Amino acid sequence: MTDPRFDGTGPDAYFWRTLAQGRLELQRCGPCQQDYFPPALVCPRCGNTDVHWAQPSGKGQVYATTTVRDRAGDYNVALVDLEGGARMMSRVEGVEPDAVRVGLQLLARVVQAERPYVVFDLAEK
Amino acid sequence: MSSSNSLRGKTAIVGIGNTRRWQAPDRSAFDQLQEAAILALEDCGLTTKDVDGLFCAMSTSGLPVLNVAEKLGLKIRHADGTMVGGASFVFHLQSAMAALHAGLCDVALICYGSNQLTAGGRLAPMPDPQPHEDPFRPRYPISSYALAANRHMALYGTTREQMADVAVAARAWARLNPDAFVRDPLTREEVLASRMISDPISKADCCLVTDGGGALVLVRAERARDMPHPPVYVLGTGISVSHRQISTMPDLTTTAAVESGRRAYEMAGLRPADIDHVMLYDAFTINTLLFLEDLGFCPKGEAGRLVESGAIAPGGSLAVNTNGGGLSCNHPGMYGLFTLIESVEQLRGHCGERQIPGAQISLAHANGGVLSSQATAILGNELTL
Numbered sequence: 001m002t003d004p005r006f007d008g009t010g011p012d013a014y015f016w017r018t019l020a021q022g023r024l025e026l027q028r029c030g031p032c033q034q035d036y037f038p039p040a041l042v043c044p045r046c047g048n049t050d051v052h053w054a055q056p057s058g059k060g061q062v063y064a065t066t067t068v069r070d071r072a073g074d075y076n077v078a079l080v081d082l083e084g085g086a087r088m089m090s091r092v093e094g095v096e097p098d099a100v101r102v103g104l105q106l107l108a109r110v111v112q113a114e115r116p117y118v119v120f121d122l123a124e125k
Numbered sequence: 126m127s128s129s130n131s132l133r134g135k136t137a138i139v140g141i142g143n144t145r146r147w148q149a150p151d152r153s154a155f156d157q158l159q160e161a162a163i164l165a166l167e168d169c170g171l172t173t174k175d176v177d178g179l180f181c182a183m184s185t186s187g188l189p190v191l192n193v194a195e196k197l198g199l200k201i202r203h204a205d206g207t208m209v210g211g212a213s214f215v216f217h218l219q220s221a222m223a224a225l226h227a228g229l230c231d232v233a234l235i236c237y238g239s240n241q242l243t244a245g246g247r248l249a250p251m252p253d254p255q256p257h258e259d260p261f262r263p264r265y266p267i268s269s270y271a272l273a274a275n276r277h278m279a280l281y282g283t284t285r286e287q288m289a290d291v292a293v294a295a296r297a298w299a300r301l302n303p304d305a306f307v308r309d310p311l312t313r314e315e316v317l318a319s320r321m322i323s324d325p326i327s328k329a330d331c332c333l334v335t336d337g338g339g340a341l342v343l344v345r346a347e348r349a350r351d352m353p354h355p356p357v358y359v360l361g362t363g364i365s366v367s368h369r370q371i372s373t374m375p376d377l378t379t380t381a382a383v384e385s386g387r388r389a390y391e392m393a394g395l396r397p398a399d400i401d402h403v404m405l406y407d408a409f410t411i412n413t414l415l416f417l418e419d420l421g422f423c424p425k426g427e428a429g430r431l432v433e434s435g436a437i438a439p440g441g442s443l444a445v446n447t448n449g450g451g452l453s454c455n456h457p458g459m460y461g462l463f464t465l466i467e468s469v470e471q472l473r474g475h476c477g478e479r480q481i482p483g484a485q486i487s488l489a490h491a492n493g494g495v496l497s498s499q500a501t502a503i504l505g506n507e508l509t510l
Contacts, residue, residue, distance in 0.1 A: 037372075063377070
């Protein structure tokens, strides 16, 4: 007998599958009500396995930022804190890479690729 | 009080081996490791035939224990190949203490070798993909440390000038160490003018890329007293792991060195003010600042100002990275073992021009991954028991 709590699609595959459908879903911990990322079978904060998929608002802010200096062109790499409690690595688009600052307000956008991913735009236009 | 206190001073480092071959063409990582192991065993009057506990990690081999045991002809009855990046060897130190006192082995050899420089200079890629970070092409591992430095600057006003002063202090120590790989003078202005790689980390904020090999031999304290050199006792150790990827590090300005340090101080029954000599794994200049804070040498957010005052340079109030560190002495892929080697050399009083007079207690701290694993060891001479 397998444990039914862990039946079905594994969390990484589920994450990428929903992104491929254009939807950002993250795991939310039932007891502590916080989202977490990257996908995992257990809440890293409280250790509970009572977790479910939920859609965060997509609002976020820059937690830390760096500009990678590259011959082919500089680009931004940022850590973004999402409303709901998750943090992810991403980049901020639509602004010079070195103009990104800690605390900037952002909005998530799904980018389709062989393996889809999430980037961020400035929240205020 | 933790029962691990019973390990205080019960284990001694009796042999050290350091190839000091930072650029050695035609020598493999295993050649470097074997030489270091032989030197460490000869240093304490033992041979490979005496070793029954083996502790090693490599970035070029997935099965280092098997390869090393074969090459050195070891007959081991205990082994630990824990791989947590550059801190592995201080994890091994704690593991070796436990194994020696559980009777699982009598002579523990911790060893490492690398040919990173002559093999092409890049960090050997380990099969450990990070699919949630890779799409954003962070320069590994530099961008991870850059993110931590950016956050530290934003929160505490730390400056690039203060980070540069870490590199300048390391170089000033290296100039007193004939075995350091880079000994040219270095100024703050030269560091600031260095090519930017991932803001705010420039080339001069990064450690060297070298070859090298290092090894330690440990035995239980009662046996150590019969060895050729005065024993260096392990007074305390602590380890901690907080994450793998930088995006899951809980707070980028506070590392798990807080926990590893607290455990080491508790076991040793010591405080930061008791430490005579400090080795901090300086893979990047920001590391030295973070670890000065997290190990209690200054309050959180104050390390930039401490370093700017000249405190960690030769002649300053706190002797840090007296060999020149990873920034100026050597950095063969993983540097953690070399923090312990310099601590032992200082406590033996063998450091010549860079010797800290009367050093009795040394703290060696190692880091692995991207601030992921932290390990602290406090060592002392006979008078500290």
